[in-house]
Amino acid sequence: MQTDIIIAGVGGQGILSIAACIGMAALKSNLHLKQSEVHGMSQRGGAVQSNMRISDRMILSDLIPQGSANLIMSVEPMEALRYLPWLSADGWIVTNTTPVKNIKDYPDISGIMTELRSVRNNVIIDADSIARRTGSLRTSNMVMLGAASPYTGIEYSLLEDAVRDIFKRKGEDVVELNLKALKAGKDYFNNKQ
Amino acid sequence: MDKLMLLGDEAIARGGMDAGMSGIYAYPGTPSTEIMEYVQNNFSAAAGNIFCQWSANEKTAFEAALGMSYTGKRSMACMKHVGLNVAADPFMNAAITGVNGGFLLVVADDPSMHSSQNEQDSRYYGKFAMIPVLEPINQQEAYDMVFYGFELSEKYKLPVMIRITTRLAHSRSAVMPAAQLKQNVTGLPSDPVQFVLLPGIARRRYRGLLDVQKELVTESANSPWNNFTDGSDKSAGIIACGLAYNYLIEAYRGKQPTNPVLKIGQYPLPEDLVGKITGTCERVLVLEEGYPIVEEMLRGFPVTSAKISGRMDGTLPRDGELNPDIVAGALGMPFEKGPAIPSIVKNRPPSFCAGCGHIDMFNALLQSIDGYGPGRVFSDIGCYTLGALEPYNAINTCVDMGASITMAKGAADAGLHPSVCVIGDSTFTHSGMTGLLDAVNDRSAITVLIGDNSTTGMTGGQKSSATGRIEDICAGIGVDPDHIKVINPLKKHHDENVKIINRELEYRGVSVVIARRECIQVAMRRKKEEKSR
The missing domain is CATH 3.40.50 (Rossmann fold)
Known part of the structure; x- marks a missing residue:
């Protein structure tokens, strides 16, 4: 098996914690993993992405070739569209709906939604509202991960273990809150099917 | 032993910690910063003491690492590609002096200029200095090459360069660590004049470097990496x-x-x-x-x-x-592309963080300088370079670390007035102080605006060399204390700040205005940590 994932967002939205969860789960599954990140200038509110490659064989390239990503997971709707050239013919887009309008010419959101809906395989999810309902807006990332989890090629229970491991330092309450958000995302996906 | 998930940068750091490195010296610079940070954050994991503090710039870092090697210990100097320009003088000469303890120079190049002013290739420097260069393709090689590099360095008594690029520096993968080596015991160079590059000695040592080139090619032919x-x-x-x-x-x-x-x-x-x-x-x-x-x-x-x-x-x-x-x-291979990027997608360049002190600093400067005409603000490398973008359009140059002060001086010497430079506190101590001394000595009419956020901001908030001592340094260099002003870049002080900057713009000599407010990112992190304690 091989899963190529692009995680997209805006610098400061914390896409690296999503990547860390998937990474840890992949490692526990004894899979090979490459996780390319953006550090430096773009982290100041610019467009950022992480290329994640998970495989049962050795992977050499840190970067995903165009036309071969199985999943684009974006925590911001316009950013989901930026990586379309990398999406494979049967790949999925899973995106949050809340725009980050830190540029003057941010386009009309309805136009962005039209573009997103025109992608054959799309899951458009108001992760922020779901996160707020489950307890904290800050767990919106985990809602996204839950909603996209069926496309990661990784067993859901291993993602739960990874969330426990990664948030352990921050206390049991934070772990529970994030697990709840992860499950809320997964439930959203299940109900949509 | 368990596998570790490491960035390429971290794999090198970990390699150093496990390969008996006694000290690591660096100045922050994307994409090299995480090497030093890993050692600092995993200090307890190291067997024995490893010196791991930021240096004022890449030249001082390189020289300190060379000094540690002089004592027989293994040392590492880390920098981004343009940092090696700053350290080029000791670098070229270290190939002639040679080393004593294993010495690794790690340079992280940034092709495509994700966070840099150019995309120069450090392999040219390696060839120029005639030293071995190692180039890993993955995190495991990066880790293993540190062990190999230290051995190679000690075998030929030469500095060895490890060259990586952004994609490896900032990509994470599994690394299997090796058994930890002990640090070297101290032992001074057997040749007491090895490091004395007087012409007679330098000529002899240079011939030695030339003589060993054939052997280095043989090493490459038998190398596990080729x-x-x-x-x-x-x-x-x-x-x-x-x-x-x-x-x-x-x-x-x-x-x-x-x-x-x-x-x-x-x-x-x-x-x-x-x-x-x-x-x-x-x-x-x-x-x-x-x-x-x-x-x-x-x-x-x-x-x-x-x-x-x-x-x-x-x-x-x-x-x-x-x-x-x-x-x-x-290779002439067809590849499939996904759909094109829809035209509705707009660029999203980096921008100042909400609440950043640089915003208020630029707003005050823009109002102060309004009326003098455009093209009078020389700037430098750091977060404040974003002042070049909309809506500020506040700076006219960004060339290399420290060039704001010296270029403003040259322009002032040519009669441009006012001639302003905007530089950060870390960049000022990196390469701005010597230029300020030139300006003081020549009484050049410049206004130095130091955006003092008390950290090295752009690379993520590393320790800045002279936090809290900037005005003392300026006074020590010879700036008239009456023309060293400290302002607090906040909206509520805007009018007062404009007045202060205005007065200094009119002054026909060297003046320094320090706009001091803690980096918002560092402040938030600090408050979080204080809360959790």
Whole structure:
């Protein structure tokens, strides 16, 4: 098996914690993993992405070739569209709906939604509202991960273990809150099917 | 032992900690910063003491690491590619003095300029200084090469460079650590004048460096990092350097190409292995991440030599980093693209964080300087370089670390008034202080605006060399204390700040205005930590 994932967002939205969860789960599954990140200038509110490659064989390239990503997971709707050239013919887009309008010419959101809906395989999810309902807006990332989890090629229970491991330092309450958000995302996906 | 998930940068750091390194010296710079940070954050994991503090700049870092090597200990200096320009003087000469304890210079290049002013290729520096260069293709190689590099350095008593690029520096993968080595015991150089580069001694040592070149080529030929794999299709042979090898194998979906392939991970170039390609193949495709240095060496002259393909004949783009698609294209392989980016998608460049003190500093400066005419603000490398973007359009230059002060001085000497420079506190102590001394000595009429956020902000908030001592340094350099002003860049102080800057703009001498407010990112982190304690 091989899963190529692009995680997209805006610098400061914390896409690296999503990547860390998937990474840890992949490692526990004894899979090979490459996780390319953006550090430096773009982290100041610019467009950022992480290329994640998970495989049962050795992977050499840190970067995903165009036309071969199985999943684009974006925590911001316009950013989901930026990586379309990398999406494979049967790949999925899973995106949050809340725009980050830190540029003057941010386009009309309805136009962005039209573009997103025109992608054959799309899951458009108001992760922020779901996160707020489950307890904290800050767990919106985990809602996204839950909603996209069926496309990661990784067993859901291993993602739960990874969330426990990664948030352990921050206390049991934070772990529970994030697990709840992860499950809320997964439930959203299940109900949509 | 358990596998570790490490960035390329972290793999090198970890390699150093496990390979008996006694000290690491660096100045922050993307994409090299995480090397030092890993050692600092995992200090307790190290066996024994490892010195791990930021230096004022790359030159002081390199020299301190050389001094540690002088005592017989293993040391490492880390920097980004343009940092090696700052450290070029000790670097070139360290190849002549040689080293004592193992010495590794780690340079992180940034092709495509993700966070840099240029995309220079440090392998040229390695060739220039005539020292071995190692170029890993993955995190495990990066880790292993630290052990190998220290040994090679001690075998030839030469500095060894490890050259990485952004994609490896900032990509995470599993690394299997090796057994930890003990640190070297102290032992001064056996030759008491080894490090004394008086002309007579330097000439002797330089001849020694020349004499050892043949052996370094033999090392490369036998190196575990240089692999020749023969293939039946001799219509073309492929030489793939560093990360380019990964993209080559990606293009073949993980399988070995049917053409002969030479993977290069150690320089100087192994002539015999290269000959196995150039001597048997009709055409040679050179794939390298960075400048076409190997391609140039193979082509000789003229550039039109038909047999060699690479960046110089347009087979691959002359600039920018490689990726799987570019390499597949150069191999003549079809690749599928997903849908194009819809035209509705707008660029999202980096911007100041909400609440950043630099915003208020620029707003005050823009109002103060309004009326003098455009083109009077020289600036520097840091977060405040974002002042060049909309809506501020507040700065006119960004060249290299420290150039704001010296360029403003030159312009002032030519009669431009006011001549303002905007520089950060960390950049000021890195390379601004000497320029300020020039300005003081020549009484050049400049206004130095120091955006003091008390950290090295752009790289993520590392310790700044002289936090809280900037005005003392300026006074010590000779700036008239009456013209050293400290302002608090906040909206509520705007009018007062404009007045202060205005007065200093009118002054026909050296004046310094320090706009001091803690970096908002660092402040938030600090408050979080204080709360959790």
